[in-house]
Amino acid sequence: MSFQAYINNIQAKTGKGPEDFKKLAQEKGFTENGTIKSGVKAGDITNWLKTEFELGHGHAMAIYALLKGTKE
Numbered sequence: 001m002s003f004q005a006y007i008n009n010i011q012a013k014t015g016k017g018p019e020d021f022k023k024l025a026q027e028k029g030f031t032e033n034g035t036i037k038s039g040v041k042a043g044d045i046t047n048w049l050k051t052e053f054e055l056g057h058g059h060a061m062a063i064y065a066l067l068k069g070t071k072e
Contacts, residue, residue, distance in 0.1 A: 006062035014053050021063050036067055 011017050016024070025031045028048060030040050045067065046060035055063070 001058075003062060003065070006059055007066070010053075010055065010059050010063065013055070013059075016053075018066055022067065025067050031067055035069065 007018060022031070022034070025045065029037070030045055030048070031037060036045075042061070042064050045064050046057065049055045049060040049063055050057070
C-alpha cells in the first residue's frame with residue numbers, strides 16, 4: 001500500500017486529513033512549529049492515534065511519518 005493510500009484510508013475512516021492531524025498533534029503537545037518535540041517518541045504518538053482514532057499500527061505510523069516530515 002502506498003503512503004497516499006494510507007492517508008486516503010485514514011481520511012475516509014476519521015474524516016481528518018494531514019493538516020488536521022498536524023493541528024491535533026500540536027494541540028496535544030507532541031509537536032511545536034511543525035516538528036516533533038524533543039523527548040516525544042513514536043510510541044507516544046501511535047498510542048494516541050490508536051486510542052483516539054482506532055487506527056491500526058501501520059496507519060498510525062503513516063501519521064507519525066507525516067508529523068516527522070519524512071512523508072508529505
